[in-house]
Amino acid sequence: MNLQDYLKLLRARWLIVCVTTVTALLVAVIVTLLTTPLYQASTRLFVSTPAGSTLTETYQGNRFSQERVLSYTELLMGETLAQRTIDKLGLDMTAHDLQQHVKASAKLETVLIDVEVLDASPVRARDIANTLSDEFVAMVRELETPDSGANPDSRVVVEQRASIPSHAVVPKTARNLAFGLGLGVVLGIGLAVIRDLLDNTVKSRSIVEELTGAGLVGTVPLDKERRKQPAINFESDNSGIAEAFRKLRTNLKFLAVDNPPRVIVTTSSMPHEGKSTTAINIALALAEADHNVVLVDGDMRRPMLHRYLDLVGAVGFSTVLSGAASLPETLQKTRFSGLTVLTSGAIPPNPSELLGSKSAKKVLAELRAQFDYVVIDTTPLLAVTDAAILAANSDGVLLIARFGETKRDQLAHAVSSLRDVGARLLGAVLTMTPERGHGSYGYGYYGEEGSARTTQTRSSGPKELTQDSFQVEPVETPNTGVNAASHIATGQPIAENSSIKRGSDMQ
Ligand SMILES: Nc1ncnc2c1ncn2[C@@H]1O[C@H](COP(=O)(O)OP(=O)(O)OP(=O)(O)O)[C@@H](O)[C@H]1O
Numbered sequence: 443m444n445l446q447d448y449l450k451l452l453r454a455r456w457l458i459v460c461v462t463t464v465t466a467l468l469v470a471v472i473v474t475l476l477t478t479p480l481y482q483a484s485t486r487l488f489v490s491t492p493a494g495s496t497l498t499e500t501y502q503g504n505r506f507s508q509e510r511v512l513s514y515t516e517l518l519m520g521e522t523l524a525q526r527t528i529d530k531l532g533l534d535m536t537a538h539d540l541q542q543h544v545k546a547s548a549k550l551e552t553v554l555i556d557v558e559v560l561d562a563s564p565v566r567a568r569d570i571a572n573t574l575s576d577e578f579v580a581m582v583r584e585l586e587t588p589d590s591g592a593n594p595d596s597r598v599v600v601e602q603r604a605s606i607p608s609h610a611v612v613p614k615t616a617r618n619l620a621f622g623l624g625l626g627v628v629l630g631i632g633l634a635v636i637r638d639l640l641d642n643t644v645k646s647r648s649i650v651e652e653l654t655g656a657g658l659v660g661t662v663p664l665d666k667e668r669r670k671q672p673a674i675n676f677e678s679d680n681s682g683i684a685e686a687f688r689k690l691r692t693n694l695k696f697l698a699v700d701n702p703p704r705v706i707v708t709t710s711s712m713p714h715e716g717k718s719t720t721a722i723n724i725a726l727a728l729a730e731a732d733h734n735v736v737l738v739d740g741d742m743r744r745p746m747l748h749r750y751l752d753l754v755g756a757v758g759f760s761t762v763l764s765g766a767a768s769l770p771e772t773l774q775k776t777r778f779s780g781l782t783v784l785t786s787g788a789i790p791p792n793p794s795e796l797l798g799s800k801s802a803k804k805v806l807a808e809l810r811a812q813f814d815y816v817v818i819d820t821t822p823l824l825a826v827t828d829a830a831i832l833a834a835n836s837d838g839v840l841l842i843a844r845f846g847e848t849k850r851d852q853l854a855h856a857v858s859s860l861r862d863v864g865a866r867l868l869g870a871v872l873t874m875t876p877e878r879g880h881g882s883y884g885y886g887y888y889g890e891e892g893s894a895r896t897t898q899t900r901s902s903g904p905k906e907l908t909q910d911s912f913q914v915e916p917v918e919t920p921n922t923g924v925n926a927a928s929h930i931a932t933g934q935p936i937a938e939n940s941s942i943k944r945g946s947d948m949q
Pocket residue numbers: 662663664665666667668669670672683710712713714715716717718719720741744746820821822873874
């Protein structure tokens with residue numbers, strides 16, 4: 443990965459970085475707030491020796507003082523002096539406690555010692571610093587006075603006394619916050635990189651094409667509106683998702699120019715990857731281009747098309763297959779011109795058997811004869827065999843993968859399931875891709891080259907056209923759908939309220 447890749451990764455995973463940074467900052471704020479403020483009082487001591495009568499004696503005295511200074515700093519931080527100070531001030535602490543808050547340091551080549559005392563009370567900090575210094579002066583006098591009672595060899599004076607500190611030196615708020623911020627950013631970036639390395643979901647054209655061995659024929663952006671209304675009104679909608687489906691429609695036509703697929707199955711490896719929504723809108727996009735389209739709900743486990751399109755769900759594909767109604771009776775016209783729907787019908791106890799029957803093939807053949815396109819929505823491939831059965835009886839399959847959700851091994855599994863039944867894979871569709879400019883992953887990072895550009899898919903894939911290359915004119919669509927409304931009342935449900943569930947739902 444180069445720098446640009448890292449930048450794109452950060453843009454993609456900005457949330458992790460932000461959350462980690464804010465958390466670290468919060469911890470820094472809490473630590474700062476919980477830390478007892480400490481005040482620092484300082485004194486300065488001067489070490490001297492009696493003046494010599496000659497220059498040499500004075501020089502030697504100076505050297506002597508400088509050597510003494512180092513020992514004095516140790517004594518200043520020692521237990522004896524701490525205890526003497528505690529006794530003098532009557533402090534309620536141990537010598538060890540006080541030692542922790544006293545720091546003495548000598549400047550090199552000088553006879554000066556700086557003493558710093560930290561305490562929660564500014565007044566007490568000053569008192570301790572001054573008393574400790576005074577006690578040290580006395581202590582040196584005792585130590586340096588010879589037994590003979592002659593003048594001491596060395597003398598210490600308090601050159602600068604402590605005053606009451608005006609502000610606390612602990613906690614260091616700015617430093618703590620800067621540390622929290624820095625740590626948060628570093629941790630956040632680290633987590634983002636790790637998360638990215640562990641992410642085995644499908645997010646790029648290259649991965650999809652590599653796993654499927656087919657071209658990516660469409661990318662459908664995430665559009666929250668679709669959750670409320672799955673069907674796009676192509677007559678008046680020019681949103682990004684509508685354009686994406688128009689592009690997908692164009693790509694479909696280029697898949698096999700001489701023998702374009704007309705019976706198309708949409709399926710995916712797992713549930714909730716956008717199969718039904720995609721099937722509806724592919725059908726609507728084809729209908730918009732003056733094609734006579736029938737959308738078939740081949741999902742007899744958890745049919746959704748009738749709900750997504752506000753149709754009657756009690757009669758449909760399963761009703762025809764069981765012989766309880768004829769095909770024309772069950773076809774339903776929709777509010778969209780050019781689109782007819784064969785809903786799933788009542789949920790049967792044996793969907794796989796029904797879908798693999800000769801009757802199913804016959805129904806599909808009839809629909810092929812009657813319509814320009816037959817789009818079949820199905821179940822997930824890895825849950826049950828229904829989708830594979832329908833795929834084998836179709837002209838080709840659009841394999842759907844959901845951006846950031848479908849795992850790579852799941853997609854690979856789905857491809858091998860299709861291969862096992864000899865189904866023709868037309869291409870892959872990546873759904874719910876984040877839209878650019880909406881805090882998106884901008885899956886360009888993962889190799890996508892942007893949906894509006896002309897791109898060449900793998901050899902098996904079609905050429906994706908620019909948006910300008912197809913302007914769809916509103917057209918009058920022939921109305922070939924048989925009005926089912928009058929027949930629906932007579933349709934016989936096979937096993938209404940059946941409790942059959944998909945494999946994945948039955949765990
Ligand atoms: N492009 C999209 N943008 C936003 N939401 C979407 C999009 N496509 C599908 N969805 C939503 O995702 C959910 C699953 O969609 P859908 O029912 O089409 O998936 P599915 O693969 O057919 O699911 P199932 O396996 O249950 O049949 C629905 O709530 C739907 O509204």
